[in-house]
Amino acid sequence: MQRLKSFVCAAFVAITLSWSSSAGYARQATAVRSAQPATATSAEQTTQLPNRAGSLKFAVLGDFGTGEQRQYQLAEQMVKLHERFAFDMVILVGDNLYGSERPQDFRKKFETPYKPLLDANVKFYASLGNHDAREQRSYKLFNMEGKLYYDFKAPAQNVRFFALESTYPEPDQIKWISDELKKSSDDWKIVFFHHPLYSTANRHGSDVRLRETLEPIFVQNGVSVVFTGHDHVYERITPQKNITYFVTGSGGKLATGDLDTKSPIMARGYDRDNVFLAAEISGDEMWFNAISRTGETIDSGTLKRREMK
Amino acid sequence: MASQNAPTIGPGANGATVEFRKRVEDYLALQQKLDKSIGELPTEASPQQLDAHQRALGALIQKARPDAKVGTVFSPEMQAFVKQVIGNALKGPAGGTLRASILDENPVNTPIHVNGRYPDTIPMSTMPPDILRGLPELPKELEYRFVGDRLVLLDVRAHLIVDYVEDAFPV
Numbered sequence: 001m002q003r004l005k006s007f008v009c010a011a012f013v014a015i016t017l018s019w020s021s022s023a024g025y026a027r028q029a030t031a032v033r034s035a036q037p038a039t040a041t042s043a044e045q046t047t048q049l050p051n052r053a054g055s056l057k058f059a060v061l062g063d064f065g066t067g068e069q070r071q072y073q074l075a076e077q078m079v080k081l082h083e084r085f086a087f088d089m090v091i092l093v094g095d096n097l098y099g100s101e102r103p104q105d106f107r108k109k110f111e112t113p114y115k116p117l118l119d120a121n122v123k124f125y126a127s128l129g130n131h132d133a134r135e136q137r138s139y140k141l142f143n144m145e146g147k148l149y150y151d152f153k154a155p156a157q158n159v160r161f162f163a164l165e166s167t168y169p170e171p172d173q174i175k176w177i178s179d180e181l182k183k184s185s186d187d188w189k190i191v192f193f194h195h196p197l198y199s200t201a202n203r204h205g206s207d208v209r210l211r212e213t214l215e216p217i218f219v220q221n222g223v224s225v226v227f228t229g230h231d232h233v234y235e236r237i238t239p240q241k242n243i244t245y246f247v248t249g250s251g252g253k254l255a256t257g258d259l260d261t262k263s264p265i266m267a268r269g270y271d272r273d274n275v276f277l278a279a280e281i282s283g284d285e286m287w288f289n290a291i292s293r294t295g296e297t298i299d300s301g302t303l304k305r306r307e308m309k
Numbered sequence: 310m311a312s313q314n315a316p317t318i319g320p321g322a323n324g325a326t327v328e329f330r331k332r333v334e335d336y337l338a339l340q341q342k343l344d345k346s347i348g349e350l351p352t353e354a355s356p357q358q359l360d361a362h363q364r365a366l367g368a369l370i371q372k373a374r375p376d377a378k379v380g381t382v383f384s385p386e387m388q389a390f391v392k393q394v395i396g397n398a399l400k401g402p403a404g405g406t407l408r409a410s411i412l413d414e415n416p417v418n419t420p421i422h423v424n425g426r427y428p429d430t431i432p433m434s435t436m437p438p439d440i441l442r443g444l445p446e447l448p449k450e451l452e453y454r455f456v457g458d459r460l461v462l463l464d465v466r467a468h469l470i471v472d473y474v475e476d477a478f479p480v
Contacts, residue, residue: 099429100429101359102356103357103360105356130432130433131432133468134452134468135354135359135362135363135465135468138351139356139359140354145352146352166435167434168435169436169438170436170441170446171441207410207435208403210438213438
């Protein structure tokens, strides 16, 4: 009944698209057939994810570890979503803890807000941002196994994730990502790290030097999606050389009014509230919902994985 | 935790970088010896273990290097080499972008001390790949970072400043 009330129709398209369900910034991609599900009030969380058995379900969170109310409130939305959409893992795109990193800070800025998820055996896979001490790589609950950069196979579907350390892109790491992407025969190659290769936010913006180093490697080796943070906004970039980039940097921090609404590379941007991303992969398709601190879905869509010929 | 091999000589190898390599090796040997003495940090550590290990190692290293000062690892010749590498990178067509990225969230006047703890109040600077390519490769236990206009040699296990180059680039 809830589903009937919330959804008008269930047709989704197979091409990257953008539409907005609320105020925010949006540019229409190429015209596609699409369905705009009805949304409930902001107090009621609605999602547009198929929630299929056997799919890979995950969330993405960045720039979150403030220990403040907004972080906790967004965490509550994640927990609420998990009750209906049981994601197995969360990707962290850096700036996991702000300020001091004594044991009590790990409790306040990570273990307490996400305790219900941790108790439900949701695994968090972290990358490090510029506010993160290097030794977070050895923190058990970040699942980095002592490494600054690493990869892992997702628990479902044919997906491999690659975590990079973008504050220190030394030659060994660049060689590593190039070699590992080449070796990987996974259908989906998803990379995550802190500094955005594309971002319209004013505070930091696109890291052009890093883009020049990493983008050719991603393009040549079939990367489909890249998640980053650093700018304290949510943004989905129009596909760049067939790769979809997300900035998911408002997990606790927020830079209101920071986005460049006139930029042609923005597909969807939102800088008015904190956001996390929920995603689902089944076969060749990925569905995503960006959900705000008040439970509103401020961006949603699907994209297809890149096929390498 | 397995350590990286000793640093290889980067581009522009000369006497300064050879001597730098030797001094880095000496420091690394000290760090590894002291790290062993307090037991290896597990790769799935609790926050208490992370904090205790880092501080214990830091305290031991500080005690073992009471006379460490600017120039202990970066010889005057190596300091000149570092400034040359950075200067060349900043002179290029992307120099303005590089400088902005170095100074992003990198406050200029933060006090630091050789053999002192890296300030907990400031984030890590982001190192441009161009500059990292030009400097000698380091073992994984050490990193180059900027604090303001100083290029710091950071012990990432102990969170200590091993040495630094003052005025590494004009701000």
